């Protein structure tokens with residue numbers, strides 16, 4: 119390849135990356151390393167939802183904020199991300215193995231409503247925010263709590279506690295056309311049949327609409343982004359052998375077995 123061609127190709131890729139679409143230029147070839155894309159099946163259809171980014175909101179139920187040492191009345195929402203390959207898809211009616219991750223002795227469940235973005239935007243007004251949500255599912259924001267706490271104590275990033283492999287088990291996406299929007303309804307989680315988390319979606323400090331609006335002030339949203347909307351109080355540990363079952367009214371339950 120000519121040096122000049124190389125720079126032309128790079129310029130095309132750079133321009134494409136800025137526009138959010140890093141397609142290779144015609145004269146460029148991909149390396150032989152395949153990087154799989156991440157998809158979430160859509161319930162009741164043959165469609166697959168392509169995942170671009172996973173955003174998560176922290177401390178979004180007052181009782182959970184208090185148990186994590188925050189004042190829920192004064193703090194603006196804050197967000198973190200997980201990598202897309204953290205997703206572990208859990209088909210309805212199955213109970214796949216969920217591997218207990220390395221480096222932790224305090225592995226926690228967090229049951230959460232997940233919103234899937236179908237229309238992007240920046241600075242999305244609250245009143246229009248739900249028009250950007252294409253569907254919903256339920257998911258677990260699995261957390262190496264000891265590592266999260268240790269990093270927090272040192273004022274270091276949370277990634278190692280939150281953004282590790284398979285830290286985002288979730289179910290199939292149900293379209294808004296199928297289910298409507300989720301502003302209230304029971305959300306609960308059981309471990310080995312014993313109720314651990316039990317709350318209502320209407321207890322969120324920041325609603326899904328507010329999350330979409332606030333998030334779009336910090337990041338341009340695109341189709342394929344998903345948002346974990348925070349967990350209620352009473353997070354706690356699991357160990358190998360435990361079965362986690364989670365429920366949100368209007369969605370099929372999700373179950374995994376920790377191994």
Ligand code: MN
Pocket residue numbers: 174175176228230259346348349
């Ligand atoms: Mn969470």
